[in-house]
Amino acid sequence: MILTFIFLAAIVVFICMAFKVVPQQEVYIVERLGRYHATLEAGLNFIIPIIDRVAYKHTLKEIPLDVPSQVCITRDNTQLTVDGIIYFQVTDPKLASYGSSNFVVAITQLAQTTLRSVIGRMELDKTFEERDDINRTVVASLDEAAVSWGVKVLRYEIKDLVPPQEILRSMQAQITAEREKRARIAQSEGIKQEQINLAAGQREAEIQKSQGEAQASINESQGAKVAQINRAEGEAEALRLVAQATAEAIRQVAAAVKEPGGTEAVNLKVAEQYVDAFAKLAKTNNTLIMPANVADIGSLVSAGMSIIKGQNTTIVK
Known part of the structure; x- marks a missing residue:
């Protein structure tokens, strides 16, 4: 009875060890007698207990990896403390298991060395302006090397670029001076534009005034001319009427005399x-x-x- 129970328990344990359930977006690397045998994908899989064993487990999801901060020296001999983050994904589980003893450490170390090399070819100001170029260069270098590790490097992003405090103070002073310069330039441009506008307005006012005076003078001269003409016509008409009246009176006197x-x-x-x-x-x-x-x-x-x-x-x- 005891033997039967032990036998049944052994069978249950064997069956449990023989069947492996792999979660979604994960793979298991199975070794048989110490050698690579198979890659178990998501779902229910069968192995031979004792002979086969799950040697490695990998996730196929995109993995963010924090790269520790390090001190880099720029082309103009300025120290920068730089840290970043890598996004990668396992594309070949077999190579990820056997291509490197630890692909995570390999990627991290390669990212640090590549970053130091890229920043060493740039001046301090360029490192702040060309962060995208730095990221692309690091990704290209890592992706080329990570092919043999079964890993695909997707992105690399610099999180912080921290220069020494002295450089920060000098940069802050430079930024302050530049902003003051822009403010003075903007103020002078405003004053200049104001003066231009005032001069243009005064000139326009003078032109309008002179045109108004000229028009008024023309109207006045035309009015005086018209008045003179009317007065002359009135005087001429008066003289004509007086002459006609005088002639009529003379004719009447002459007629009366006859x-x-x-x-x-x-x-x-x-x-x-x-x-x-x-x-x-x-x-x-x-x-x-x-x-x-x-x-x-x-x-x-x-x-x-x-x-x-x-x-x-x-x-x-």
Whole structure:
């Protein structure tokens, strides 16, 4: 009974050892009698216990590997403390098991040496500006060497570039000076643009003012010209109307003289005006000028009538 129980237990243990369940995205390397035999992929697999054994286990996932910080010397003899991170993936489990005793250590050491070599060919300022180029160079170098280890290096990223404190202070001072310089340049450009704008505005204002004054002068001269023309036309029209009125009056007087009794009326009017003129002259002047024949008013009237008759004759003609 005991032997049977032991036998059954041995069978159970054998079966448990014979079947291997491999998780997803993992592989097992099986050795038979110390030599590589097979690669077990995800799922249920069968091996021969005691003869076969799982020698290595690998994950096929992308693995991030932290590269320890190290001191690198740049081309201009400046020390930099650099650390980074590598992303790699096992592509050939057999090579990963037998290509290197420890591919993780190999990748880490190669990344450090490659990084020191790349930074040693650059100046300090370039290391900050060309981090992408450094990353690509390290990845290319690691990927070339990692082929024989069954590993694919996907990316390398520099996490920190830390120069000495003295360099940091000098860089900070340089950055501060550069920013102050840019601020002064920007301020001067602003002042310059302001002056340009003010000058342009003043010039435009002067141009507008001069144009306005010129237009006002033109309008004023045109207005004065128009006023002069209107005034001259008005005066001419007034003279013309006066002349027409005078001519009409003369024609009416001439017509009245020709009518019966017209001559006697004219003689009476001339005599009245003659007497009235001498009366006014006596009132306004101390010296009175008298004609030689002042007593002969009839002769004066006859002379005036002869003049009127002559004018009438001329008008009739």
